[in-house]
Amino acid sequence: MRIEVVRGGGSSARIDKEFMVKRCEVFVNEEFCKGCGICVHFCPRQAIVLSEDFNAKGVNVPIPAHIEKCTGCRLCELYCPDFAIAIREAE
């Protein structure tokens, strides 16, 4: 999530930009996932990649290889055509 903090007023207002990264967890429903990689393609932070290993169904499912980069934007959820991936903010 991007936060912009505006200090001062009028034309002299200064904008400090901070980038806050949420702690998130990725859940993949391996019954639904077909390994198409759309979620990986649309992740703007390269937080998820397709596994190099096949699961029991012969599918390379997405894994959170760089979960520390995840902003919780949920684009992966939005673009997954099979509702197979979900992002949750960690407690």
Ligand code: SF4
């Ligand atoms: S989670 Fe969805 S978008 Fe990602 S690889 Fe699986 S089916 Fe494709």
Ligand code: SF4
């Ligand atoms: S929530 Fe956003 S940043 Fe995190 S894995 Fe999904 S697309 Fe990538």
